[in-house]
Amino acid sequence: MVQPFEEQPGIQNVVSGYTGGHVPNPTYEQVKSHTTGHTEAVEITFDPDVISYADLVEIYWQQTDPTDAMGQFQDRGDNYRPVIYVNSPEQRRIAEASKAKLEASGMFDQPIVTQIEDAGPFYPAEPEHQQFYAKNPRRYAAEHAQRQEFVDAHWKEHK
Template sequence: MSLETAIFAGGCFWCMVQPFEAQPGIENVVSGYTGGTVANPSYEQVKSHQTGHTEAVQITFDPSVISYAQLVDIYWQQTDPTDAMGQFQDRGDNYRPVIYVADAEQRAIATASKAALAASGRFSDPIVTTIEDAGPFYAAEPEHQQFYARNPRRYAAEHAQRAAFTKAHWQE
């Protein structure tokens, strides 16, 4: 089995894990930080908006079971792709929506998917999610891993606005 990775930023990483982890072919989902200028940043450093990092998830997946294109489709349904400076109640550059691509193939898939979403008319505002080259990914502290499973009540509260947005824009 040959595994691949995908990295997505879409607001608080606490809310980005479960939708991917629930899919067949997902081997691991890690909450962490990427896209910034400081090696091994802490949650407090990223939260301070001084490092340039986003909160993101790194997904290890089996492409023979779930494709990168399917992961991108799942990603769109977890974010507001029209909001460049945060997601839902999470505001700031560390919560900006970004698809971090590992190679030209991932870039082509993400770019085509973004163009299809823009052309779909699903959103009246422009799709502002950026597609950027993946750089170093730093795993977040242990208390940020599997947050939804360890803190179900807080996760439900954090996820409520995102869930309502998803229902309004994605469920037919």
């Protein structure tokens, strides 16, 4: 999820991490054990004069399978569930309107299960998990192929 956002103008920082759980400052090992309640997520700092929150939500949709409640492509489990975390009522309104528009579009033949939830504490992931795509290009390319095939099949004509 980092690379598609980092490539956009107006993005100041993208941090990989964990949110939505009940254990303070969890480690990757704890999160992947499915016992902390956390979701792997990215925290995005952006300049709203250059890129809007609505644009960020649109980019998000084009990187996920919004119909898969228990993971994303090769990443399986509740820690990979599709969720948009919001920091304000305005962000919630934008995210919910975008989700409703996607549901009404008929692009997917299954229900959109992505949740929209209030943001809670965000814990940055360990250094080795930051900019994973740049640090591990071969592994990222292999894992990214499945995601890209799905994205191309559903979004190609909408870009």
